[in-house]
Amino acid sequence: MNGMPVGNVLQKDHLYEQVADLLEQQILNNYEDGARLPSEQHLAEEYSVSRTIIRESLKLLKERGLIDSKTGSGSYVTRPEAQNIADVVYRIIQMDQIDYVSVFDMRMILEMESISRAVNHVTTAEMKEMEHLLELLKDPKLSNEKRSKYDFSFHYMIAKASGNPLLALMTEAIGTICQEMIHKAFLLQDSLQDSIARHNLIMNAIKARDEKAAKEAMRGHLERSKRNYEEYLQRQQEG
Known part of the structure; x- marks a missing residue:
């Protein structure tokens, strides 16, 4: 991942949604289907938020059909289905x-x-x-x-x-x-x-x-x- 885009300032309201939006753009621009995302700890450090926020953001991305979480393995990019x-x-x-x-x-x-x-x-x-x-x-x-x-x-x-x-x-x-x-x-x-x-x-x-x-x-x-x-x-x- 290339890091958080310059100029994007995270606000406190619905922080996990904003992080999810930024992650979504990173996934669409930089990841292929099946690619593994960085760990929650890595993402938390990159976006300067807590792991709880990252966890909620990943849940939202899963609801959008963009990732699939595998216990003990991490989160993987998936292609949204019709x-x-x-x-x-x-x-x-x-x-x-x-x-x-x-x-x-x-x-x-x-x-x-x-x-x-x-x-x-x-x-x-x-x-x-x-x-x-x-x-x-x-x-x-x-x-x-x-x-x-x-x-x-x-x-x-x-x-x-x-x-x-x-x-x-x-x-x-x-x-x-x-x-x-x-x-x-x-x-x-x-x-x-x-x-x-x-x-x-x-x-x-x-x-x-x-x-x-x-x-x-x-x-x-x-x-x-x-x-x-x-x-x-x-x-x-x-x-």
Whole structure:
């Protein structure tokens, strides 16, 4: 580590958060995934704070998904996972009471762009993975939980095939709430067969590299998914 940046003055309020911010910058600029951080004592001396402050700062960095602590060994740099973002997004949606309409709108924005790009960038390996997921979805013995997981994985693969890693990341970030909605929609009678048919339309358009047909199939599928979820909500209200 190159030492504390010149000009950064630590204030007493929330000191551990400020140290964590400085450490985060050091990690992003100077450390590779898997690298071991200096000891707590070394960091305490470098930042002129107590080991208690360093310990709290490291806990915060662990919550941010930037490090992993190993008992008796120290702290190691880790790559933040999309699930970290997904968890945060899910909490925000719940706490801010963001309605399902906004969620579907965001999904439409992301997935229409994904399918448009995927048609032109998808690889043979990615298409095989999509087809494999569709085969899994056809199993009538699948639990709704696994079915919703495979369903969203198919959509994530399309985002991944777009060739834009951030588009895939943002799609994965709303995965938790989307899987929850998909799970509930599958509780409706006949929704499964309709979903499989619509996924097949999307897959066939991707294989034909027909962008117009792929976008139409995706839009129709997402609009039907929204209606299914609305029907589920209505039935719940009716008791």
